Each structure stands twice: as structure tokens, then as C-alpha cells.
């Protein structure tokens with residue numbers, strides 16, 4: 001049953017509409033009136049106020065397909081079969097209306113009857129002491145106890161900062177031993193690509209406050225999240241989410257531009273997948289009004305765009321290319337997300353300008369780096385001094401990881417110790433400069449900005465990750 005991604009989305013929303021849910025289009029990626037969150041990372045996030053009783057929902061049953069960004073998963077993108085920074089989350093929600101019983105039974109009905117996913121491939125997880133959920137799965141749905149695993153807080157208790165939270169129950173698809181890992185106890189919850197978690201049912205019964213207390217919500221809620229790309233991957237029986245109909249279409253465009261055959265070299269495949277993922281994220285972020293900058297959401301956007309551009313370089317792509325690639329994103333997602341079509345020219349312009357800006361930085365840095373490499377070859381040395389690496393990065397804004405990758409390819413390395421020393425010196429300089437400026441507010445402000453800019457560049461990915469954890 002090889003349904004396309006766009007068809008699966010439609011079926012999901014139709015199904016829950018038939019169960020009297022109000023179907024709403026995705027909310028923007030930029031949270032509205034929610035300072036606690038940088039970017040929407042789950043279907044429930046824009047509905048938080050309904051869950052907390054701060055606002056009345058238009059209906060106590062809703063269903064959406066929500067655009068999500070999770071930069072915390074960036075290291076996994078292209079490496080695992082199932083992680084993206086941008087993805088769509090299908091969700092059905094109950095605001096104090098139905099609870100575990102309906103959520104579980106409808107969930108099962110949808111995937112086994114409507115999507116016709118074979119029951120024998122499915123496994124269930126519940127929170128370790130959630131006997132109620134276990135009983136429903138076992139006695140009502142008829143899942144044998146060996147197929148229901150009890151997992152701890154890390155996997156099966158859902159909370160994101162403060163706010164509504166609770167135990168959850170996940171549905172997994174077993175792709176068989178060929179996707180398994182070496183772990184003898186490989187089972188749902190294992191980090192490998194065999195048991196794919198694809199639907200999480202959260203039984204929101206608590207409200208976590210700033211002091212870490214779990215307060216009972218007056219009426220328990222349901223919040224479920226199913227990764228659309230993941231279900232498509234399982235249903236289309238392809239290896240990764242990058243091989244599903246819509247995303248493969250974008251990936252094929254990357255391959256056309258790079259001229260690097262997909263499937264010939266793992267490292268290059270990862271770069272190809274990273275570009276494919278990041279151009280989706282970038283396109284949707286710009287469509288929702290985010291502009292590249294050095295802080296907040298704009299910084300997330302800038303890093304994603306530059307990371308994609310950088311991987312383009314690693315594939316040997318010359319010149320700007322991301323602005324062309326966004327067309328394919330619009331092709332496959334434009335119908336479901338009309339804002340992409342409406343703002344197409346604008347999105348393209350924003351991407352192109354930012355790409356060119358980065359291109360200048362890269363070109364300049366490459367020239368300098370080539371000189372350094374020549375010097376090293378002539379002097380028979382295998383390490384690039386920390387001083388030089390730092391200068392490239394600090395003075396010329398050339399990404400450190402790019403320096404690393406390029407010189408590693410030549411069999412060279414960066415002198416990490418002296419690089420660290422330079423970093424430390426720079427931190428001290430910034431610190432002293434701030435102190436010397438005294439109390440003149442605005443100067444201090446500018447300098448502290450420069451300082452964080454430097455440190456955030458250095459720890460780039462970690463900062464990007466922490467953006468996601470809210």
C-alpha cells in the first residue's frame with residue numbers, strides 16, 4: 001500500500017474529522033505569544049494554552065498536521081534513517097474530552113484499518129507504571145504482552161520545559177533484522193533503525209510549573225504526534241525518510257546539481273541528505289517570516305542555510321544553488337502549504353542573498369586556506385597552527401569545521417591546543433574590553449553581542465541544539 005505522503009496526511013485528517021475533530025491547518029513555525037519557545041517543535045506546542053485552560057479551544061477535539069523544527073536532532077540528520085530538522089507532525093488532540101481509551105483504539109484503527117499497516121509488524125511501549133494504558137492495549141486492542149514494552153521516563157514521559165506533560169505510549173514498526181543493531185536486546189526504545197517509533201500518544205494529565213512540581217490538570221488531555229515522513233517511510237517500504245516520494249524528489253534535485261551519484265559513498269550521501277533536509281527547513285522558516293541573523297530564530301535559519309551550503313561545497317557544488325533547490329520544496333509541499341507558493345519569489349530572494357553573502361566568506365577563506373596548505377606541504381608539516389586556524393575563523397569568519405574537513409582530506413590536522421589558547425585569549429580580550437568600557441551601556445551592549453557571536457560560532461552545533469530544547 002504505497003500511499004504518497006500528501007495522501008497519508010489527507011487520510012489522517014479525514015479520519016479524525018470523521019471522529020468529530022476540528023481540523024485546522026498548521027500553525028506557523030514561529031510561536032505566537034509564547035516566549036518560552038524558539039520554534040514550534042510539536043503539534044501540541046501551538047495549542048498549549050488550550051491544554052492549560054488559559055484559553056478555550058474552538059472545539060474540544062482537534063486534529064492538525066503541524067510544521068515542526070527540531071534543531072536538537074541536527075546531528076542525527078542524514079545519519080539515522082528517521083530524523084529531520086524539519087518535519088510534519090500529525091496529531092489528534094483532546095482538551096479535557098476523550099482520554100486513553102479512545103486515543104489508543106482510534107490510533108490502532110487508523111493505522112491498521114485505514115493505512116493497512118500489518119499488525120504483526122507493530123510493537124507498543126507504555127510508561128513503566130502506566131498499567132491503565134497496558135491494559136487497554138492488551139485487553140481491548142488484543143496486543144500480546146510480549147509486544148508491549150514498559151519504558152522509563154526518558155522515552156515515555158513527555159515533557160518539554162514547563163507546561164502540560166504526562167506518560168505516553170508509543171507505536172513502533174519493526175523493520176526486521178536487516179535494520180537491526182548488534183545489541184542482543186534490540187527492541188523498541190533501542191536507538192537503532194530497526195524499531196521505528198512513529199506515533200506517540202501523550203496522556204497529558206499534569207502541568208509542570210517553574211519549580212518542577214507536577215500538578216494535576218483539572219481535566220486530562222490527549223496529545224498525539226505521528227511523524228508524517230516516518231509513516232510514509234514505513235508504508236512505502238523505503239530505507240530512510242529521504243527515500244519517500246516527496247523528499248526523494250528534492251534529493252534528486254540535489255543530486256542533479258551536485259552530479260554525485262547517490263548511494264556511492266556514505267559521506268557524500270550524508271551530505272546530500274543534510275542539504276535535502278536543511279533546504280526544507282530553510283524554505284519553511286523563511287515562508288513563516290524568519291530572516292537570517294545572528295541571534296534567535298534568525299540564527300537557527302542562518303546556521304541551517306550555511307550548513308547546507310557547506311555540504312554543497314563538500315559535494316563539489318560551485319556557486320549558489322540553494323535558492324534553486326527551494327523550487328522543488330515548493331513543488332512537493334506547495335499544495336498543502338499555500339504560503340510557499342504565495343511567497344515563492346520572496347523566499348528565493350532571501351535565500352539567494354544569504355547564500356551569496358556566505359559564498360563571499362567561503363571564497364575568501366578558501367584562498368587563504370590554500371596558501372596555508374601550500375606552506376604546510378613545503379615545510380613538511382602535518383599540522384595547521386592554532387593561530388592560523390583561529391585567524392581564518394575569527395578574522396575571516398570561515399567555519400572551523402570546514403577548515404577541519406578540508407585539511408583532514410589532505411591528511412593534515414589542526415593544532416587543537418594552540419587553537420584553544422587563541423580562543424581563550426580572544427575570550428579574555430572581549431572580557432577586558434567590556435570591563436574597560438565601564439558603564440556606557442550601549443558600548444557594553446555591542447561588545448557583549450560580539451562576544452557571544454564569537455563563542456556561539458565556535459560551539460555552533462551545540463548552540464543550535466540547545467535552541468531546540470527550549
Ligand code: ATP
Nearest residue numbers: 070073082083084087197198199200225226227230
Ligand atoms: P525519536 O525518539 O525517534 O527521536 P521522539 O520520541 O523524540 O522521536 P516525539 O517527541 O515523541 O519524538 O514526537 C512524536 C513523533 O514525531 C515521533 O514519534 C516521530 O514519528 C516524529 N518525530 C520526532 N522527531 C522527529 C524528527 N527529528 N524527524 C522526523 N520525525 C520526527
Ligand code: MG
Nearest residue numbers: 070072073083
Ligand atoms: Mg527525539
Ligand code: MG
Nearest residue numbers: 154155170197
Ligand atoms: Mg522517542
Ligand code: MG
Nearest residue numbers: 155170197200
Ligand atoms: Mg516519542
